[in-house]
Every structure is written in C-alpha cells, then in structure tokens.
Amino acid sequence: MNGLRVVGKSVPRSDALPKVTGQAIYGADLSAPGMLHGKVYRSPHPHARILSIDTSRARAVPGVGAVLVASDVPAIRNGVYIDDEPILARDKVRYVGEPVALIAATTPDAADEALHLISVEWALLPVLDDPEAALRPGAVLIHEDWEHLTTHAELTRRENLCGYSRLATGDVDEAFRAADVVVRDRFRGHMVHQGYMEPRAALARIEPNGSITVWSSTQWPFDIRDQLAKLFSRPKEQVRVITTCVGGGFGGKIPLGVEHFATLLAGATGRPVKMITSTAEELTASYPRQGITVEIASGVRKDGTLVGRRARAVLDTGAYAGYGPYFASNVTNQLAGPYRIPALWLEGVAVYTNKTNCGAYRAPTAPKAVFALESHMDRVAQAIDMDPVEFRRRNIYQEGDVAPSGWKLEGVGLGETLEKAARAIGWGEPLPPWRGKGVACAWWATGGGSSSVVLTLNRNGTLSLASGNVEMGTGALTAGVVQILAEEMAVEPEDVSLITGDTDATPYDFGAQASRTVFSVGNAVIRAAEDLRRQLLALAGELLDVKPGRLEVSSGAVRVRGEAAAARAASYAALAEAGLSRGTPLIGRGSYIAPAPDYDPSVFTTHLKPYLASPSFHTHACEVEVDPETGEVRVLRYVVAQDVGFAITPQYVEGQIEGGVVQGLGFALSEEIVMRGGHVLNPNLTDYKMPTILDVPPITTILVEHPAPLGPYGAKNVAEPPCIPVAAAVANAVYHAAGVRVTETPITAERVLRAIRARATSALER
C-alpha cells in the first residue's frame, strides 16, 4: 500500500521497555498491605462422592483466616453454554483436581499446612476416562441431573453427550458412489497445556461499600467481571476487574481461573487475598486443549477432484462442558478444510469424561482436527497416486469461491501460500534416505465481538487511548493498534499512551482472544480517529478562519491542505488547549463489531460457529529426518507461508508465526498431559516437555498479503493459526521419510519406531 507512514513498518512495542527492565507487573507479582494467601484443596479422585469433610484441624493452624467448603459458598452452578459447574464440589467430584475447599492464611506455608489437614471421606465411583465409552448406552453419568441444567444456547445433548453440531450439504452417499476412490481413516489427538510461563494469579479485595475489586492477568476482564457478578448475585457495576501484564495466555486465561476463589476468601476474611496456581495445578486442573478422535472418509476422482466427505470428531470435554459445545461446532469447519467439496456431512461431538474441563488453546480444535484432515489429505493423494501439493492445488479455495454454508470468500491467498511454501522447501527435489518433506494447509477465522475505544487529545498534543482489551503478549495492542492510531491521527507511535483492561475505566471489549484484537480494536480506533479528526478540523477551522473542508491533519497539527506555511496551522497541543478553555475537550469515540456474512442456516444443526469471518490462509512445509534405529524425528527446517491480509507490524507478525510453529512442534512431537484412569502422570515441567531453544529448527516466514475487505488496512487474523498445520506437516514429512503413517499425536520416537517395525514385520510375512 502506498502513502502509509506508520502501519506496515516494524516499530518497538510500547511495553517492551518495562518488560526488559523488570518493571512490568504481572498477576503473579501482585501484593497488597495485609494480604492473605489463598490455596485450593483439590480432589485426589477422578469420580467420587463426598461423604463428609472435616476442616477443624485446618482451621486450627496458626495464621489461617478462613476455610471454605461448598456449604459456605453460593449454591449456583456456572458455565458458558451449560451451567453445570459448582464453585466448590458439593456432593461429588468429577475430576482429579476439582476444587473442594479454599483456605486463606497469613503465609503460603501456613495455607499449605492447613491444606494437608483437611480430611474428606470419599465413596469412589466408576471412572470414565474414554469418551467413546462415555457415549455408550448405560454408561455411568458424569452429571446425573443433566436434564435439569440451565443452558444458554440451543444444544443437542443427552446424558454424557454435552454438545452435538452438524454441517451438512449435498448428498455424500451419492458423491461416494460417483467417486473413483473413497479413503477412510481414523486419527487421535492428545491433551496439551497452553504452557504460559506466568501461572494464573489474582488478587481480590472487598471495598468498604461492599463492591469487589479483582486484579488479574486475564485475557478478558469484562467476562471475568460478568461471571463474578453472576456467581455472587451482584450488579456487574459492583465488580471491577483490573488487568495486569499477562505472562502468556494462549486461551488459557479466558475462563475464570482463581478470581472467584480469591473473592470468596477476601469476603470471608475481610482482607485482600492473593492466589497463584502451582505447576501441578496447571497441569491437572486448568483448561487444556482436549483430546480428540476423528473418523474421516473422502471420495475423490482419479483427476484429483474431491467430491464428498463424511467425518465425525469426538472431543473429550472433561467433567464440565465449558466451551465444549462451541468447539463441537467449530471443529466441523476445520474438518471441511479450505477445500471445494460439494457434499459434506461433518459432525462434532463433545463428551463429558472424568477429566479436567478442557478449554481454549490457540486456534481451539484446529491443530488436532487439521492433524487428522491434512494427514488424510495426503493419504487420499496417495490413493490416486497424485503428488500431495498437486492434489491440494486442484481443490483449494480460490478468490470468490463459496464456503459450505453459502458465504462468498474474499481475500483468498491460499494458492499463493501453497506455491511459495512448496518452492521454499524445495518440493520435489531428491532427498537422501530417511529424509522427507511434508506439506499441510489450513484456514482460520478472525474473531468477532464488540470493541469500543475512547480517544482523548492531551494538552501536550499527545493521545490517550482507552480500550477494554488487554495486551496479552502478541503486541496487537502495544504495537498494532498504536500504529493504526498513529497513522490515522498523523502522530508518532510514541505520542500514544494506552489505558487498557479495566472494567471501570475503559469501554467494553470482547477481550484478547480469537486473533481479533488488531481487527476489532483497530477498526474501532479508525472510527474514533475519524470522530476526533472531525472535531479537530471544526475547531481549527474556527481558529484559522478556514472552511474545515480545506483542512487536513499532518505531523501532529491541522493544516490547510496544500499549504506549507506554518502560520496557517494549529498544533494538536494548541487545539487541545483551545478545546479545554471552551469547555469542549477533544475526545473521539469509536466502536466496531464485525458483521456476520450471509450464510445458509439450513446447512447446520445446533451449530454455534456457522462461518469463518475474514479468514486467513496457510501453507506449512517442513523437512524431517527420521532415525531408523530409534524412531526419533528431527525437524531440519520449517517453512510457513501465511496470508495475513496486511502485516501492520511485520516483525511481530513473524514473531507470532515463529512462536506458533514452535508450540505446534511441541504438540506434534513432545508435549502431552499423560493420563491414566483420570490421573495425570506428569504434572511437572520435567515430564511435560515443552520445546527448549535446543529443539527448534530454522523457520522461514513468508508473508502473503491478500487484504481482508473489512480488516484495518486489510489485516486479518494472525496469532492463532501458525500452530494449526504443524503436526500434520510433520506427520506427512515422517511418512515421506520413513514410509510409515503415524495416526496419533504426539509423534514420539516410540510410535514411529513401532510403525517402522510393524512395517518390517508385515513385509517379512508377505
């Protein structure tokens, strides 16, 4: 784009300085005078009735200020779509780690000591840790009262099935009859944690008038406020949530973490209470990415044309539904993939099991569903003896194509990403033995929801932007949005200060989630800048005695269009002063909510995500080496070609892509919350293996820019999708290196070696 001064360039983010000097304050750093430390007593059993709880010894520990059990807290049940979760377990527990009691004490040690003195009498119940078993008729019910639970959307549910969604178009049976080949596969994806370095933390205080103040490193302060208001039967205006720096979130800091517990303990003790989760709590009782089973079948003609697909994804939601019903919907979009397929029957199923409540982790449902989809795409290509890149080339969405539910796609850069990624990885070039290359494609939505901002011109000519969004680490606010504002108001980025994430002091925002911040807050800022410019031009017109239509903003001043003379200009500082002296301060306001595209609702059954708004498009490619002796997979190099629409801050867009790929590699190769019988076997960072600096390959990033018509300067979602196609690209490369197809993540050395040996054995038997 021509004539742009600030956007499209890499400028330092405004929060980098406090972060490199140690001055940035995160949730974990909070403290307050007289503060107590809160801890949670959690269930040691995956499924058990609570017969009695004895807290008398815990209460007697010196320094303990309060011990709370279910009968001490509101009897309300909470949830996103289904109100199924109590604040503290009342009659029974449904997963290991479920909160049963709360303790506040003067020191963390005293709280720990009291924790160990709580005594609960249990009656153990059968454990459901397999979603397929949970779906069988006669299975033990995780929620015996499922029929009586309050719901907040039209859902299909029955017993342990807590969400069912379908996307169906065309006649799949007919398509399969007309196909030359129908390929059927089954894949499994595993449970992983978001791995943010700052544990979830909150500090709560009850104000003298009884209102609640909570400081938290949440991604979505307005939702935390709303939930606290609901749990404690307060008007929302009597709850204030103030955000700190967020030490990584990746979706895990969207739901309530410990804010409600800190609030309860603050209420019971009359003192501020701080809570912080341990690594063991994070890995057993947080909101990880759920496990999945995908059955998928595609019909294809010999010329490579996909004619139909049937697929079913079963999501292991854990003990409470949370976002499960929504994920059951979203997964169908991922099973369709960014491909033209006339007949689809795609089902998503969310199932209760005796595990922690699974949640949102960076592009929720996509990495595991796309592992299945894109592994399957390679198998389909193989079945018709076609090159995997050529097969995708013949089926991918092109500009102007229509998505399954009838909405027209615009800004489709998928073809360009495919060609550029294939070229960069050297697709088709010969390789030595045990080396292989893999490719995988994906698409992802820009999140919707409402954003409002207030823009104030300060007396020194600088600008203050108030937004209820939160900087969660990406730079979307502290770089991207700041640059958009600087561009629109003709100032420098350092002339902009931010006030963010305070439910009393900043206007509503749907939060730092769903790769929506630059898009939604950016569009709100463009509107606020229009509003402010209009006011500035009107005032300057009066002062300079020039018609506003002849004026423009430039370099922090309003000037007469086309005139160089400084005398005919009013600086922002002078205008701010003039506005104040007249009692009309210069304040711009802007709001944005992305419009829904036109779609055909008849395609869907109880579906909560009927379109992918302003989608981004992706091709990943990698080269791996497999050790035939050990099965170990080494990723030698990695290529991402991502259609970002328009890169507002190219350096930080690259940073999102590099970080997303490395999270994807963790999911693909090494990370797993290992569970047996409802117990987590590796609740520590020694055995939960996130990639270190020694584990990452060189990553080539190629930015492709097919502007999103609604995006600010054409920008579309960036941050979540780089983690989506990674496991599939690696699995496909492993196939080409070793001739074995691993159908379950993570792609460990054990699984690869087992597959290599099985192949050798079957070759011998032939």
Added chain:
Amino acid sequence: MSRIPIGLDVNGVGREVLVDPSRTLLDVLRWDLGLTGTKENCLEAECGVCTVLVDGRAVNSCIVLAASVAGRPIVTIEGLARDDRLHPLQQAFIKHGAVQCGYCIPGMILAAKALLDRTPSPTVDAIKDALAGNLCRCTGYHKIVQAVQAVARGEFDGEGGLS
C-alpha cells in the same frame, strides 16, 4: 525455625534481611526486597524465569537458599540498566522483537549476560546451550538468538536511553 539475619549484595547494594534459613533467594528477592523483576513459575528449576546472576553465573533462584549466597554479588534484572542507559542486551531484545509476553525475558537476558561476560563472541550453538534452561512459550526463540548475536557483534555498544 528461628529467623537469622543475612547480608545480601544485590545489584551492588548491601541489603540486610531477617529470614527463615529455609527460604529461597527467589522468595527473598521478590517479597522481602520487592524485586519482582525476577519471576516465579515452576519453583523446581525447569522453566528458568527466576534466573539471576550469582558470582556472575546464571542460577535458578527458586532452588538457591538465600542464606547460602550471603555476601556474594547477586545481579537481578533491575540491576542491568545503569545511569539511564539500558544494557546492550535490553536494547537488542527490544530492537529484534524478542519480547512478547515478557515473563521469561528477565531470566533470558541474565542467562545471556552470563554467557557474554565470559564468552564475548559465542557461536550460535553456545548461545543455545547457555539459554537451554530458559523456556519461552511466545517467541519460538529465533528473535532471542538474533538479539544475543547482535550484542555479541557489538551492535548495541553505544547509547541506549531509557526513554
């Protein structure tokens, strides 16, 4: 256990604190001295966010007893910028886009400082070895390596104002 007085030398300043001998350096830095730039997470020396320098070496302060480092020079992230000038590593991390959520960054910068103070021109492999104990979940590490390399090349030896 009764508390004992110890003298800590933190960022060149002598600090007297009365501590339980079982308390960690991390705990004392953060809660007794208010130096929350040193971060806490796993508390078992796996993540590296609590890294500080003791005698110029990078240590995980979550597994070091405060009393055991009495009198020895300790450097935390708060001690790096001097006389309104950022340390070259701080400048380079900003310039190279190596900072996202920032929670690992104090530890990462101190681990890099320990390396460069001993080995001013390290290889890429040596940089990776030195930072292998510091997890970063945001960046994918590439821009961190680039930032350390740029400092090793002397690109940030000049001015680096705090404002």
